[in-house]
Amino acid sequence: MKQKYQKGIFFGRPPLGYNLIIANGQKSIIINEHGRLLAKAFKWKAQKQLPTFIIGEKLRGLGVDVSDKHLSRVFRNVFYCGLLSNKMLGQEIMEGQNWEPLVSKEIFLKANEVLENAHVKYESRAEDQNLPLKQVVKCDKCKNPMTGYVARKKGIYYYKCNTVGCKSNKNAMHMNSKFFDFLDQYKIEPTLHPLIKQQLIANVKNCILDKVSDKDDFQSR
Ligand SMILES: [Zn+2]
Numbered sequence: 001m002k003q004k005y006q007k008g009i010f011f012g013r014p015p016l017g018y019n020l021i022i023a024n025g026q027k028s029i030i031i032n033e034h035g036r037l038l039a040k041a042f043k044w045k046a047q048k049q050l051p052t053f054i055i056g057e058k059l060r061g062l063g064v065d066v067s068d069k070h071l072s073r074v075f076r077n078v079f080y081c082g083l084l085s086n087k088m089l090g091q092e093i094m095e096g097q098n099w100e101p102l103v104s105k106e107i108f109l110k111a112n113e114v115l116e117n118a119h120v121k122y123e124s125r126a127e128d129q130n131l132p133l134k135q136v137v138k139c140d141k142c143k144n145p146m147t148g149y150v151a152r153k154k155g156i157y158y159y160k161c162n163t164v165g166c167k168s169n170k171n172a173m174h175m176n177s178k179f180f181d182f183l184d185q186y187k188i189e190p191t192l193h194p195l196i197k198q199q200l201i202a203n204v205k206n207c208i209l210d211k212v213s214d215k216d217d218f219q220s221r
Contacts, residue, residue, distance in 0.1 A: 001088065002088045002089075005084060005086050005088050005089050005094065006089065006092075006094065007094070007097060008084050008094040008095050008096050008097040008098075009084075009096075009097050009098050010029065010079070010084055010096060010098055010099060011027075014029045014079075014099065015074070015077060015079055015080075016034060016035075016038065016064075016066060016070070016074060017031060017032060017034050017035030017036075017037075017038040017039075017074075017080070017102060018030065018031060018032060018035055018099065019032045028098070029098060029099040030099075030100075031100055031102060034063075034064045035102055037059055037062055037064050038059070038064070038074060038080070038102055039102045039103055041055050041058075041059055041071070041074070041075075042075070042080065042102065042103040042107050042108065042111050043103075043107060044058070045075060045111040045114055045115070046107045046108075046110035046111040046113075046114060047107075047110070049114045050208060051118070051208070052068050052071055052072050052075070052115075053068050054205060054208050054209065055071060056068040056071045057205070058209075059071070072115070075111050075112065075115055076112065076115070078093060078108070079096070079099075080101065080102045080103055080108060081101050081102070081103055081104065081105045081107070081108035081109075082095065082096045082099070082100070082101030082105070083095060083096055083105075084096045130148075130150070130157040130172060130176075131148035131157055131159065131172055132176065132179075133146075133148075133159065133172075133175060133176065133179060134146070134147060134148040134159070135147065137159060137175065137179075139161035139163065139166060139168050140168070141161070141166050141168050142161060142163045142166045142168075144161060144162070144163050144166075146159040146160060146161050146162075146168075146170070147159070147160055147161075147162055148160065148172060156171065156172075156173075157171075157172035157173065158170060158171060158172055159172055159175055
């Protein structure tokens with residue numbers, strides 16, 4: 001088995017989008033109709049940078065039985081760009097010999113780059129957490145944005161105006177709590193959360209789907 005893998009020969013059940021055909025004792029792996037749609041899905045990810053759940057919805061609408069979770073595994077499976085990776089091969093990745101790739105390696109890489117970037121990494125510093133209004137809140141006297149600092153000895157945070165001759169100084173905890181009070185007026189009743197969530201998702205989906213005209217996609221085939 002390992003020798004076969006090392007030659008780049010795949011055997012067993014091929015992934016979604018491919019059929020295993022046996023004719024005259026010869027096995028061959030061929031792209032099926034769903035595979036052609038998955039190829040589009042890769043392009044939607046790579047070129048249009050659509051979120052996976054939107055692509056999943058489009059595919060299911062076109063008759064492909066794939067969950068969003070499965071789809072994100074599809075996007076990461078090198079098989080689709082013609083490469084063979086397997087536990088038996090360890091770190092080695094072979095050029096596949098007995099199937100046709102769905103997408104080019106360029107599109108595969110681009111799609112994975114988009115997936116990677118979708119997870120924006122945040123670095124949070126203690127200072128940011130204690131001074132969330134830094135540069136946002138304005139000095140009540142001179143209207144300039146306030147910076148912040150910590151009085152190290154006591155560990156107390158302050159917002160500070162840097163305008164010459166103003167130098168207004170405010171306790172950050174006090175200001176933050178005032179801001180929380182202000183935000184309270186925009187609070188939504190918990191009983192309404194599911195409805196609002198549903199509506200927001202619907203709005204976002206419509207917004208994104210509008211940008212992707214299926215007509216364009218099919219005409220460019
Ligand atoms: Zn000021």
